[in-house]
Amino acid sequence: MDAVRYAVVDIETSGLKPHRHRILQIAVVTVADGVIVDEWTSLVRLPWYRRVGPRRVHGLTRRD
Numbered sequence: 001m002d003a004v005r006y007a008v009v010d011i012e013t014s015g016l017k018p019h020r021h022r023i024l025q026i027a028v029v030t031v032a033d034g035v036i037v038d039e040w041t042s043l044v045r046l047p048w049y050r051r052v053g054p055r056r057v058h059g060l061t062r063r064d
Helices: none
Strands: 006-014 022-033 035-043
Touching: none
Parallel strands: none
Antiparallel strands: 006 022, 022 035
């Protein structure tokens, strides 16, 4: 039987209001039979956007 394979997507944002806050980071982890087989992450560069939201939640700073 083939391995069950799926992707887990995580998106970090500067807040919870879509009209006001922005995406800061995107991550995807591919899992096969409960084992991580691949990972990808990217910071979204928003030089015009100054707020990064609750740093205690996602750990991202403006410098990131």
